[in-house]
Amino acid sequence: MKWDWSAVGDFMPQFWDGLLVTLQALVLGSLISFALGLVWALLMRAPSRWVRWPVGVVTEFIRNTPLLVQLFFLFYVLPEWNITFSAMTTGVVAIGLHYSTYTMQVYRAGIEGVPAGQWEAATALNLPMTRTWTAVILPQAIRRVVPALGNYVISMLKDTPMLMAITVLDMLGEARLFAQQNFQFTEPLTVIGVAFILISYPASLLMRALERRLVR
Numbered sequence: 494m495k496w497d498w499s500a501v502g503d504f505m506p507q508f509w510d511g512l513l514v515t516l517q518a519l520v521l522g523s524l525i526s527f528a529l530g531l532v533w534a535l536l537m538r539a540p541s542r543w544v545r546w547p548v549g550v551v552t553e554f555i556r557n558t559p560l561l562v563q564l565f566f567l568f569y570v571l572p573e574w575n576i577t578f579s580a581m582t583t584g585v586v587a588i589g590l591h592y593s594t595y596t597m598q599v600y601r602a603g604i605e606g607v608p609a610g611q612w613e614a615a616t617a618l619n620l621p622m623t624r625t626w627t628a629v630i631l632p633q634a635i636r637r638v639v640p641a642l643g644n645y646v647i648s649m650l651k652d653t654p655m656l657m658a659i660t661v662l663d664m665l666g667e668a669r670l671f672a673q674q675n676f677q678f679t680e681p682l683t684v685i686g687v688a689f690i691l692i693s694y695p696a697s698l699l700m701r702a703l704e705r706r707l708v709r
Contacts, residue, residue: 525589530596
């Protein structure tokens with residue numbers, strides 16, 4: 494087998510297009526998962542079981558079904574109910590929704606890790622509950638969970654190739670398209686593998702450094 498550098502050069506325009514799509518899906522999916530995960534976590538602490546129970550059922554269902562099944566459901570089933578989104582929007586929503594059930598658990602751990610004395614101090618100062626959450630509890634909880642949230646960003650990056658199943662041409666989708674058109678699989682797939690390593694490994698090192706800094 495001979496390595497063809499010209500194939501790499503020919504593939505690069507499609508690679509950059511796929512990289513842009515991958516990063517867009519990653520950033521938007523991460524934002525949805527972080528925001529929605531916090532909402533889930535707060536709802537799970539609601540005093541009423543009529544709030545906690547439905548949220549628990551929904552999040553357990555989402556967390557225990559494969560992301561690929563959720564992608565297919567949103568992309569192929571919802572249009573039968575006249576609910577239609579673009580493939581990219583569907584992919585972003587599916588990734589964000591799926592991982593929000595994991596970030597929810599991270600937020601819950603962070604909130605439960607806030608010392609009880611902080612709650613007691615807020616009560617002693619007669620702070621409103623909204624003020625207690627926004628000024629006392631959440632700043633401390635989120636600071637504790639940033640590294641864990643970063644790890645899920647890396648996991649989302651590695652799951653973005655699943656979007657190819659609903660016609661989104663991310664990096665892997667572009668590599669597969671190029672390979673099928675040119676009958677050259679080694680070069681584009683190798684480039685994609687290296688690209689994922691170059692993105693995910695430095696990100697994991699950054700998360701470790703951030704974790705060491707935050708636990709001081």
